[in-house]
Amino acid sequence: MPKPVFDHKAIETTLQKKWEDAKLYETNLADTSKEPYYLLFEFPYPSGDLHIGHWYAYAITDIYARLLRMKGKNVLFPIGFDAFGLPAENAAMKQGANPKEWTLANMEKMRGQIRSIGASLDWSKEVVTCSPEYYQWTQWLFAKLYEHKLAYRASASVKWCPKDQTVLANEQVTDGKCERCDTEVVEKKLTQWFMKITDYAERLLSDLDELPWREEIKEAQRAWIGRSEGAKLLFPLGACTVEADPIEVFTTRPDTVFGATYLVLAPEHPLIESLLACIGNEKEVRAYRDATARKTERERSENKEKTGVQLEGIMAVNPATKKEIPIYVADYVLASYGTGAVMAVPAHDERDFEFAKKYDLPLIQVVQPTDGIFREPITNPNYVPYTGNGTLINSGKFDDKENFKVFSDIIEFAGGERTTNYRIRDWLVSRQRYWGCPIPIVYDPEGMPHVIPAEHLPWKLPEDVDFSPTGKAPLASSKELHERVERIFGKGWTPEYDTLDTFVDSSWYYLRYLDAKNPRAFSDADAMRAWLPVKRYSGGSEHTTMHLLYARFFHKALYDLALVPTAEPFQERYNRGLIMGPDGQKMSKRWGNVVNPDEMLEKYGADAVRMYLAFIGPYNEPGHYPWKLDGVEAMRRFIDRIYQLSERVADGEVSSVLQKALVKANVKIESDSDRFKFNTALSALMVLVKELETMESVPASAWSSFLIMLAPFAPHLADHLWETAGNEGSVHSAKWPEADIELLNEDTATVTVQVNGKRRGEVTLSSSATEEEARTAAFELPAVAVLLAGGEVKKVIYVQNRIINIVMG
RNA sequence: GCUGGAGUGGCGGAAUUGGUAUACGCGCUAGUCUUAGGAACUAGUCCCUCACGGGUUGCGAGUUCGAGUCUCGCCUCCAGCACCA
Numbered sequence: 086m087p088k089p090v091f092d093h094k095a096i097e098t099t100l101q102k103k104w105e106d107a108k109l110y111e112t113n114l115a116d117t118s119k120e121p122y123y124l125l126f127e128f129p130y131p132s133g134d135l136h137i138g139h140w141y142a143y144a145i146t147d148i149y150a151r152l153l154r155m156k157g158k159n160v161l162f163p164i165g166f167d168a169f170g171l172p173a174e175n176a177a178m179k180q181g182a183n184p185k186e187w188t189l190a191n192m193e194k195m196r197g198q199i200r201s202i203g204a205s206l207d208w209s210k211e212v213v214t215c216s217p218e219y220y221q222w223t224q225w226l227f228a229k230l231y232e233h234k235l236a237y238r239a240s241a242s243v244k245w246c247p248k249d250q251t252v253l254a255n256e257q258v259t260d261g262k263c264e265r266c267d268t269e270v271v272e273k274k275l276t277q278w279f280m281k282i283t284d285y286a287e288r289l290l291s292d293l294d295e296l297p298w299r300e301e302i303k304e305a306q307r308a309w310i311g312r313s314e315g316a317k318l319l320f321p322l323g324a325c326t327v328e329a330d331p332i333e334v335f336t337t338r339p340d341t342v343f344g345a346t347y348l349v350l351a352p353e354h355p356l357i358e359s360l361l362a363c364i365g366n367e368k369e370v371r372a373y374r375d376a377t378a379r380k381t382e383r384e385r386s387e388n389k390e391k392t393g394v395q396l397e398g399i400m401a402v403n404p405a406t407k408k409e410i411p412i413y414v415a416d417y418v419l420a421s422y423g424t425g426a427v428m429a430v431p432a433h434d435e436r437d438f439e440f441a442k443k444y445d446l447p448l449i450q451v452v453q454p455t456d457g458i459f460r461e462p463i464t465n466p467n468y469v470p471y472t473g474n475g476t477l478i479n480s481g482k483f484d485d486k487e488n489f490k491v492f493s494d495i496i497e498f499a500g501g502e503r504t505t506n507y508r509i510r511d512w513l514v515s516r517q518r519y520w521g522c523p524i525p526i527v528y529d530p531e532g533m534p535h536v537i538p539a540e541h542l543p544w545k546l547p548e549d550v551d552f553s554p555t556g557k558a559p560l561a562s563s564k565e566l567h568e569r570v571e572r573i574f575g576k577g578w579t580p581e582y583d584t585l586d587t588f589v590d591s592s593w594y595y596l597r598y599l600d601a602k603n604p605r606a607f608s609d610a611d612a613m614r615a616w617l618p619v620k621r622y623s624g625g626s627e628h629t630t631m632h633l634l635y636a637r638f639f640h641k642a643l644y645d646l647a648l649v650p651t652a653e654p655f656q657e658r659y660n661r662g663l664i665m666g667p668d669g670q671k672m673s674k675r676w677g678n679v680v681n682p683d684e685m686l687e688k689y690g691a692d693a694v695r696m697y698l699a700f701i702g703p704y705n706e707p708g709h710y711p712w713k714l715d716g717v718e719a720m721r722r723f724i725d726r727i728y729q730l731s732e733r734v735a736d737g738e739v740s741s742v743l744q745k746a747l748v749k750a751n752v753k754i755e756s757d758s759d760r761f762k763f764n765t766a767l768s769a770l771m772v773l774v775k776e777l778e779t780m781e782s783v784p785a786s787a788w789s790s791f792l793i794m795l796a797p798f799a800p801h802l803a804d805h806l807w808e809t810a811g812n813e814g815s816v817h818s819a820k821w822p823e824a825d826i827e828l829l830n831e832d833t834a835t836v837t838v839q840v841n842g843k844r845r846g847e848v849t850l851s852s853s854a855t856e857e858e859a860r861t862a863a864f865e866l867p868a869v870a871v872l873l874a875g876g877e878v879k880k881v882i883y884v885q886n887r888i889i890n891i892v893m894g
Numbered sequence: 895g896c897u898g899g900a901g902u903g904g905c906g907g908a909a910u911u912g913g914u915a916u917a918c919g920c921g922c923u924a925g926u927c928u929u930a931g932g933a934a935c936u937a938g939u940c941c942c943u944c945a946c947g948g949g950u951u952g953c954g955a956g957u958u959c960g961a962g963u964c965u966c967g968c969c970u971c972c973a974g975c976a977c978c979a
Contacts, residue, residue: 088934301973304898308975315979336979349979386977415977422978429979435895436977508978626973700919702906706899707973710906715920722934723919756910765908768918837914842960844914882959888913892959 091728093690097801101203109817110205112161114599114612119159123616124150125595125655127624127632128165128212132172133191135198136672137664137682137698137712144695145661145704145763146623147204151797152758154205155821161616162205163598165212166192169220170587171249171265174520177552184520184552188215198682203691203800205817210601214522214590219597221543222607223590224525226643228536230280231526235642236514238534240276242353242421243513250556251517252277254586255510256309256631261383264631271381278515278524278583282638286310286507288652289637298658299706302629309630311508313337316492318428318501320348323400323409329359332401332412335423335506338430339496340488342405343480344451345428346441348412349393352377353420357396365397370414377416385416391440392416403428404499405481415440423506431470432463438470451479452488512635514586519552519559521584527570530577541573546584558582591632592639595619595654607648614650622655623761625663626707633658659761662708664698669711680712689721692799696720696767699798705761723771724802727795730777731806737784744828746776747790751824754794767798785810790822834886838863840872841893848889856883863889 104110114121126142143164150162173184180187192213199206213219230236244253248268252275257264282289290310293303315337322329332348350357352374361367373394377385393415400409417436418427431441432448441448450463452475461467477483483491483498496503515524525537525544537544547563560566560582570580593607599616600609624633633655640654665671666678673679685694697717701710739747750773757766773791777783783791788810796803796816807816834852836859838845846869848862860881863869869891880892 299899301899305974308897311975311978313978334979338979389977391977417977417979419978427979434979436979439977506978508975630974700906708906709972713906713920716906719919725934764906765918768908771918835914839913839960842958847914880959882913884913888960890913890959 088725088729089732090725091690091692091802091805093692093724093801094687096805097203097691098201100801100804101200104205104815104817107815108209109815110162110207111209112159112207114161114616116159117615119157121161121616122153122158123161123595123619123621124153125163125598125619125622127622127628128167128591128594129195129199130167130170130172131188131191131195133187133194135195135682137680137685138672139195139199140202140682140694141664141698142623142661143199143204143206144202144691145698147202147206147800148695148699148763148766148797149621149758149761150205151800151817152755152821154817155793155796155819156755157820161210161598162207163210163212163601164199164206164208165210165594165598165601166195166214167587167591167594168192168213168215169521169584169590171518171520174518174552177520185215185548188520201683201686201691202695205800210598212594212597212601214587214594215520217543217545218602218604219594220522220546220590222597223522223585223593224537224542224544225539226593226607226639226648227585227589228525228539229646229648230642231536233642233646235281235284236278237281238276238278240274241279241513242272242274243277244270245273245275246270249518252513252515254513254588254631256512256634261381269381269383277513278526278585279511280514280589280638280642282512282635283507283509285638285641286312286509287505288641289634292637292641292653296653296658297656299660302626302633302658302660305629306634309509309634312505313508314503314505315339316496316501317424317504318342318404318496318499320401320404320410320428323402329356332356332426333424334426334428335504336428338433339499339501340477340483340492341430341433341451342403342428342495342499343477343483344430344432344449345403345405345410346431346447346449347410347429348401349415349418349427349429349437349440350396350412351418351420351425352414352416354414354425356426357414360396360399364399366394370394370396373414380416382419391436391443393440393444395444404501405495411446413440413444421510422508433470433472435470435472449479451477453478455487512638514589515583516586517556517558517582518584519546519550521587522546522590523560524581524583524585526581527574528579528581529574534581535574558584560584588632588635589639592636593643595622595636596649610650617649617651618653618656621657621659623659623661623704626660629660659705660707661704662702662706662710664701665709665711667712667714669709672712685717689717690724690801692802693717693720693724695800696723696798699763700767701764703762703764723774724799726778727774727799727802728806730774730783731788731809733780733783734785734788734810735782737782739784739787741828743776743780743784743787746773747787747822748824748826748828749773750794751790751822752826752829755821755824758797763798770794770798789819792816793819793822836863836886837888838866838869839888839890840869842890845869845872852886854885856881856889859883859889863891 126146150160153160168188173188176182176187177184244258246253246263246268248266258270263270290312316339318334319331321331393413396412401412403410429437431437432450433452454471454475474489477486477488523544523546526534528534547566549563549565550559551562552559566580570578596608599612636654643649644652668678670676697720702708750769753769754766792803792807804816831852833849835847836850837847846866850859876893879894882890
């Protein structure tokens with residue numbers, strides 16, 4: 086007779102409908118009788134193709150949501166769509182679709198696919214960033230930031246993606262390429278909208294210390310913010326026919342200023358233009374400037390050989406030595422960092438050394454190493470620049486002092502000031518694309534920007550638009566938008582054509598979940614007080630220096646405007662791993678290794694897919710996991726074994742052995758799940774099932790406890806068996822069994838016996854056995870006795886219930 | 895190059911945080927059932943050895959009664975940053 090199997094096709098969708106009809110997962114945010122727990126994952130972009138990775142994101146966090154609910158927490162587990170963005174526009178151009186319709190259709194399709202995995206999501210709070218109900222508040226918040234000078238318009242050299250025909254934020258450029266399409270970016274000087282994230286650099290950095298995030302994530306953010314302490318020093322110009330301010334440099338090594346033998350300006354340094362008139366080699370300098378302007382930053386850094394041109398006929402004065410030193414323009418100095426000018430200390434800086442060698446510039450050693458290690462002297466051709474600490478020489482009155490002890494004194498002596506510099510640049514938020522949130526700004530006839538008053542929000546995205554990207558923002562082609570602006574603001578007024586980067590939309594969506602339908606405010610103050618910060622936030626590693634940084638900035642800015650009650654948005658952060666194709670490669674149509682999620686569900690069922698994903702590895706660290714059918718089949722077997730086990734359920738007493746097994750599983754599932762280690766939690770469940778399988782009949786009460794523990798992992802199977810076992814309601818409304826840890830205290834314990842640290846056997850002792858008793862028992866072991874005869878016992882180490890180690894001479 | 899994280903069976907990964915290394919699962923081997931199975935079930939499965947034994951957590955040292963876990967040095971992989979002054 087064939088064994089019965091779990092008929093997932095018939096059962097899973099029926100149960101999902103039942104849960105939804107019962108509104109089982111709609112969280113009452115005002116319910117204060119239970120402790121709130123805000124569990125969040127990064128909301129999806131509606132690309133239209135659901136990836137197994139989506140389920141990995143939702144189904145595995147769902148395990149925890151279900152567990153917490155059964156443990157009596159009021160759990161907020163919401164979902165929405167990050168619905169503005171480029172792919173919609175690209176599809177529009179390719180297939181002639183309308184970006185809005187394309188997006189809405191994809192969302193509808195994905196809602197069904199997401200639902201089919203059986204996650205306990207609260208859809209009633211769904212947030213869609215491209216809906217006017219949402220983006221009016223993105224605009225409102227932008228206006229707030231603008232009023233407080235945290236959003237501003239400025240001309241700057243920015244990164245431009247030639248393929249996507251839009252500017253990009255620095256964070257969206259990896260290795261000189263567009264994050265999205267991998268095209269090499271170029272620099273352009275453009276007037277754009279920025280957010281003043283640099284104002285928050287220090288707090289974004291120092292507040293990391295208090296966050297219980299993985300060091301990896303925190304370090305990546307620290308590196309991105311890139312704080313360095315140093316000084317600003319002024320180098321006045323020598324004789325020159327034009328009146329010019331001193332050249333300001335930033336240095337982290339003011340202690341080496343006596344060794345600065347030349348200055349270098351970045352090719353884009355504004356001073357060069359005003360000096361061109363009084364330098365001897367104007368043509369040459371212009372030519373060099375133009376040549377570097379044509380290169381991308383990447384091309385500049387790839388060129389290992391340093392290049393530059395001296396500004397002839399003009400000198401700067403070293404403020405420490407008062408001596409005149411030459412000035413160069415060279416592209417190894419970046420205009421975007423510090424002051425765009427550096428003092429070169431070739432004796433103690435590798436880059437300056439390289440440049441000085443090429444152009445035969447003088448080296449002055451000012452730091453003498455004191456570590457006693459032999460190094461080539463500076464007069465030797467093999468000299469390598471020494472960048473460490475030591476004793477100062479050739480430094481006037483600072484000679485013989487330790488360099489790091491006189492930092493401040495030297496800065497003062499040279500007339501400079503201490504400063505801190507950050508690598509991070511202001512966040513560029515405007516995009517020359519259609520499918521994004523319109524920037525709520527209009528320009529008066531003089532071209533001055535004005536924020537659009539709140540009564541005109543949502544400032545709607547026009548529909549009569551030519552999407553094709555020409556480098557000019559598509560919104561410029563809208564007749565309706567022009568008419569709207571003139572109608573409301575007057576003749577000669579013009580709209581802002583750029584839209585906001587989607588990362589602006591996603592910087593506050595977790596606030597909107599708390600009051601998703603509110604037409605009067607972006608969120609509810611009481612709800613924010615009760616629910617923020619988000620307790621646990623799960624997402625992808627790729628967002629460490631993008632979304633995660635932006636959202637922290639945005640939140641802090643709102644905090645300063647008293648709009649949110651906490652300084653940080655997310656308490657805990659977990660970066661999830663990646664589900665790869667069966668071949669271990671990233672799933673891609675190009676490799677033909679894309680796993681169709683719907684087929685998996687059809688064949689194995691949602692519970693098997695869920696459990697496979699849970700078991701694949703620890704969820705609290707980002708690994709790369711190939712999708713293996715063998716693994717899914719194993720979970721399918723496990724499900725059927727449980728299903729078959731249900732036929733043995735009968736009335737009866739729960740033995741103490743079984744009781745212990747239940748408690749053990751309970752404790753492990755709880756503690757492992759708290760650490761997002763669902764793989765080991767599930768293994769505890771497997772051990773318990775093995776235990777149950779050894780029994781002729783499974784007592785009904787033990788079976789119910791088991792089903793509750795199974796419920797987070799296999800919600801359909803558990804609820805179905807809960808019902809067939811004759812229980813009331815849904816297993817998902819049941820209470821998690823209280824673990825009686827006392828039961829785990831065994832009367833006896835197996836104690837390992839070691840001689841000189843080597844395992845020689847084990848003895849079973851009462852768990853309260855004294856050292857004396859353990860010793861006696863251990864000495865009686867034949868394997869031990871043999872060794873005892875050959876020597877003298879020097880020491881005995883006894884760890885109760887664990888180990889006894891006999892140390893012999 | 896700098897910074898951070900990590901190296902455990904054929905594979906994904908366990909190890910109460912210093913106390914029986916390899917849980918759980920995959921794969922593999924043998925068997926049972928079957929006309930057959932790439933189904934299901936049962937048993938075995940770190941390495942060397944017929945065995946007795948011995949060895950094993952990237953490599954080498956150290957601390958300790960005892961080290962996968964702590965310390966130091968090296969190697970390798972992953973990630974972030976990278977001409978950042």
